[in-house]
Amino acid sequence: MRVGVLTGGGDCPGLNAVIRSVTKSLINHGQCEVLGIADGFEGLMEAQPRVKPLYWDEVSGILHMGGTVLGTSNSANPLRDAATLEQVGRNVQTLGLDVVVAIGGDGTMSLAHGLAQVGLQCVGVPKTIDNDIAHCERSFGFDTAVSTVTESLRRIESTANSHHRVMIVETMGRHAGWLALESGIAGAADIILLPEIDYDLQTIIRVCQEREQRQRYTIICIGEGAKESGTSLTVRERIEYSPDPVRLGGVGHVLRERLQPHLKSEVRTTVLGHVQRGGDPTPFDRVLATQFGHHAAQLVLQGSYGRMVTLERGVIGSVAISQVANTQRQVPLQHGLLVMARDIGISLGEAG
Ligand code: F6P
Secondary structure (H helix, E strand, O other): OEEEEEEOOOOOOOHHHHHHHHHHHHHHHOOOEEEEEOOHHHHHOOOOOOEEEOOHHHHOOOOOOOOOOOOOOOOOOOOOOHHHHHHHHHHHHHHOOOEEEEEEOHHHHHHHHHHHHHOOOEEEEEOOOOOOOOOEOOOOOHHHHHHHHHHHHHHHHHHHHHHOOEEEEEEOOOOOOHHHHHHHHHOOOOEEEOOOOOEOHHHHHHHHHHHHHOOOOEEEEEEOOOOEOOOOOOEEEEOOOOOOOEEEOOHHHHHHHHHHHHOOOOEEEEEOHHHHOOOOOOHHHHHHHHHHHHHHHHHHHHOOOOEEEEEEOOEEEEEEHHHOOOOOOOOOOOOHHHHHHHHOOOEOOOOO
8 A cells, every 4th residue: 555644734843753653653564655745735736746755764763853854835735726636636646645644734634625536535634733623622733832832921021020011922823812822821921812802902901001000011922813803814925826825923013003002111022933833842742643643544544534633532533524624623712711711810802
């Protein structure tokens, strides 16, 4: 059996652990040849596909490494036109690929689903620091990103305290606030703003003014997809044809401009950016990624194609990729962490 492995979408700590785990499981089975596909689906879109055999030695010593040894792309779209789609179909045939293990986020799962029409069978493995893939209550990479953001918030706090400033820290997490929420709680943010809850500027002004009288500094942790009530998302750029055509970023600066005129303290913004995606995975993410890779290999060996690895109620399983494509797992408005945050006096920017 010939199995391709690719990583698509934004990179994420733990990808190499999955590549290692799925490859070793398949090699150990004895009947499989594994091919690494370069740069996500892009490696299958050209007349000369970019692939290389993955042997045991290639995937040894990569467990702890951030990024992906296969490379990735979050702009390559094999569904963009009929010619590209046909090219992918031809490459799959020429390479004799029985199935491809596609490690990626919602964009990659949508592509995997769409490519079934040219005979490409996929097994999906969810990855994202955003933790927003349906049927996956914890994606690898998230724990590492939470640690990175939490550490940054701690560093920001000491300088905020010294200068009596309002410090806004912007995190990634496009349409879901899991990263801002968990990091904000762990990093002792005073105000946490999420894509799921449009914020009320007057509430934020009030909280900051009250703190000016007492603690004299305020930490605001804001997800990049958050927005003030009645306004639209802060879009950094749009990329034509990309499965993720809208790139966010900069809402922290927008909030600073809105807030500064109302406060005595100086307001500053730090956009954490890609530092959140980089670095070595935490032990938790290494273990989870290894489990996901192993489970994906079992799906391949059972012939359970068209399915994505899941984690629900602590149990690893699988679901049809079609059920995951084009969906997102946002923070439910009555989630226990939100209830707790409100109860302990963290403002979520809600009016009233
Ligand atoms: O989906 C993962 C993610 O890190 C998002 O949180 C973020 O909006 C996006 O990728 C950034 O992508 P890029 O690397 O293209 O800026």
